[in-house]
Amino acid sequence: MTPTNSANRTERACEVMIVGGGPTGLFLATLLADLGVDVLVLERRAAPSAHSRAIGLHPPAVAALHEVGVADAAVAAGARIRGGSARSRGRELGRLSFERAWPRRPFVLSLPQSRTEELLEERLIELAPAALRRGWEVTELRATLHGVEVTAQPDLGADPDAGPLMVRARVVVGADGARSRVRDLLGVGTTGAQYPDTYLMGDFAAPDAAGADRDAVIHLEPGGVVESFPLPGGGNRWVAHTGPAPPSAASLDDLAEIVRTRTGVRLEAASATMISAFTVRRRTARALVTGRCVLIGDAAHEISPIGGQGITLGWLDALDLAPLLQQAAENRQHGSLRSHPAWQRFERACRSRARIARLLAHANMALGRPLPVPLAVARDVAVRVALGTPARRVMAWAYSMGWAR
């Protein structure tokens, strides 16, 4: 929070400054640029990430992409997951379809996060060519009478002589992810917990006709859940529960072996393009609006990736936030944003969506934990019954975030 004095520092002013050019920051910037708001995004990575990371975009996320004009390109580039089936010990327990919950867009779109970010970045550059600046890490924030002064340090690998950048903004948005620096600089604490679950995740070329179908398949096995999601281009993402302690290393052979022993599906490790191991945490910021700074996306609420709701939540935050930022820019409002009822409503709406998503992710993880065979048999019966009754429609609505419309 201390001011920087440097001979070669560059100064700039803008109405809204977004820290972080991940999916949430890029989406909000594109919305604002479309509304004519003077927006600047500082992203610490000098180049886009190639890691596929998130692949699931729920129907509200596809609707959000319509708002910025990239839904058609995203749908053309992605794979449509029209439903999901649950299997256990070699038998299908039942299937659910997204058609009733989403008659117009009856699918969850599978698209690697790297491609989603690329589409958003292209659109942002079309609307506001200078809005995204890569290779700048925000390190300081200072509240002023009319807004916030932000200091960012350059990526010295790209330009060893570059000095810091100082930006004066009316409002600063922290869209800088789960380990948010903005949140720390504001002194905003978090609540949350680590879950006793770890997973291995890998992207493989489709091994056979069954692997190439366009439904998600959830194998509820006694040894722990194995999930398979179609990828654009015919392959599948496989995710397997690996118990309470993370494996010492993420190995393709280990994942292929877990999938084979639990489900009988043989994966070719040589066909894989990605492997990673992850642990699971939930974390929520104690305040989303502080002074003239706002937190959204994972910076505001990190939830378990099981269920794939994180990007959708961040974009719904951004859709609610963009008109408030436009008004703040147009009306030249001063003072703390929190004192305005509209900003309090915004915070309540974000928190309430994140709470529902967190509960669903929690239920999803609990369903997929390892169980002794007698309890796994009881679980199979309960799932078969639920998927054989109209309750499956409620499940399809809940899994595809129908509640977030």
Ligand SMILES: Cc1cc2nc3c(=O)[nH]c(=O)nc-3n(C[C@H](O)[C@H](O)[C@H](O)COP(=O)(O)OP(=O)(O)OC[C@H]3O[C@@H](n4cnc5c(N)ncnc54)[C@H](O)[C@@H]3O)c2cc1C
């Ligand atoms: C294994 C895994 C699988 C997942 N699968 C799904 C899925 O299928 N569907 C789904 O919806 N979600 C999924 N998620 C969650 C999803 O990836 C996140 O919810 C999403 O990336 C959050 O986006 P964000 O923009 O808020 O944060 P991030 O993606 O973390 O982006 C933050 C950006 O801010 C930048 N940054 C950080 N600090 C600074 C700084 N000081 N200055 C400048 N820039 C900074 C970072 O470089 C980064 O680019 C998954 C997550 C994991 C880990």
